[in-house]
Amino acid sequence: MKTIGPKDLPLAEFHNALLTAVAPRPICFASTIDKNDNPNLSPFSFFNVFGSNPATFIFSPARRVRDNSIKHTLENIYETKEVVINMVNYSMVQQMSLASCEYAKGVNEFTKSGFTPVPSIKVKPFRVKESPVQFECKVKEIIETGKEGGAGNLIIAEMILMHISPNVLTAEGKIDQHKIDVVGRMGSDWYVRASGNALFEVPKPARNLGIGYDVLPDSIKQSHFLSANNLGMLANAEQLPDADSISIYQHVNKELQALLNMSLLNDEKREAIHKMAQQLLMENKVLEAWKVLLSF
Ligand SMILES: Cc1cc2nc3c(=O)[nH]c(=O)nc-3n(C[C@H](O)[C@H](O)[C@H](O)COP(=O)(O)O)c2cc1C
Numbered sequence: 001m002k003t004i005g006p007k008d009l010p011l012a013e014f015h016n017a018l019l020t021a022v023a024p025r026p027i028c029f030a031s032t033i034d035k036n037d038n039p040n041l042s043p044f045s046f047f048n049v050f051g052s053n054p055a056t057f058i059f060s061p062a063r064r065v066r067d068n069s070i071k072h073t074l075e076n077i078y079e080t081k082e083v084v085i086n087m088v089n090y091s092m093v094q095q096m097s098l099a100s101c102e103y104a105k106g107v108n109e110f111t112k113s114g115f116t117p118v119p120s121i122k123v124k125p126f127r128v129k130e131s132p133v134q135f136e137c138k139v140k141e142i143i144e145t146g147k148e149g150g151a152g153n154l155i156i157a158e159m160i161l162m163h164i165s166p167n168v169l170t171a172e173g174k175i176d177q178h179k180i181d182v183v184g185r186m187g188s189d190w191y192v193r194a195s196g197n198a199l200f201e202v203p204k205p206a207r208n209l210g211i212g213y214d215v216l217p218d219s220i221k222q223s224h225f226l227s228a229n230n231l232g233m234l235a236n237a238e239q240l241p242d243a244d245s246i247s248i249y250q251h252v253n254k255e256l257q258a259l260l261n262m263s264l265l266n267d268e269k270r271e272a273i274h275k276m277a278q279q280l281l282m283e284n285k286v287l288e289a290w291k292v293l294l295s296f
Helices: 011-021 072-080 090-099 109-113 228-235 243-252 254-261 266-282 286-293
Strands: 028-033 039-044 047-052 055-059 082-087 133-144 153-164 183-185 191-193
Touching (some): 039 072, 039 109, 072 082, 072 133, 082 153, 254 266
Antiparallel strands (some): 055 153, 133 153
């Protein structure tokens, strides 16, 4: 392992290491106004949601590493305590990046980046029409994490109204994870698009407990074929199949039967059994995988 303390590298390099490792980060496209009602629009990826009751976001316009100056978004929020957080999808990425340019105070980034301002209902800052989901928020608190370049300013915002584009809804009126097509920020100039093959599901563990990794037999834990994720799936099972259900399974599964009856060396048979179980795990058939593994 390469081990680094917070002061071991030049700050810009350390900043980059953090941002490359803590990724992908969702993007808060923050719309604010100053006390004279001038709009401002800038992206921030030090961002997430931290609770749903009350619905709470935190994002952080940090002090610039370069010269320790602070961002217009932060100045505006100190002045007016309101923000609209707009989610960014793939079709918005290039214009969103343009909005991150350091235009002078008072320059309207809606105009510069070509996004369409839409009036909000409960707060003064505009919403971004092109954004699939927009959150109107009141700022509750701002926490400075330091006074030097690179320090964060945690803006704790409570959502008071959420707007969802009909284009990203399922027939049941829920947000469709595929349709929303959000992007995340990574290190340097890298982004990630959360769609297509990048999306996969991991079933949430039920209220019942998984048997646990510690319960897996050594012959399975030390398998040359089963991956860490395969073992994780097996350990997530709520219980092992009983002897009766295993023997019924052996009876109906001709492929397994044939394999068990083959005259193979023990290691070869174990390898074939593990591969068969792995195939079942790829199809999310965890209990069947266990029945195969426990047949040997
Ligand atoms: C995708 C993206 C994410 C960004 N995230 C942050 C961030 O979390 N914190 C930050 O201080 N600057 C971040 N920036 C840079 C700001 O957007 C940039 O400094 C901007 O000019 C600030 O605008 P303002 O001064 O009008 O608030 C990000 C830029 C991009 C393109």
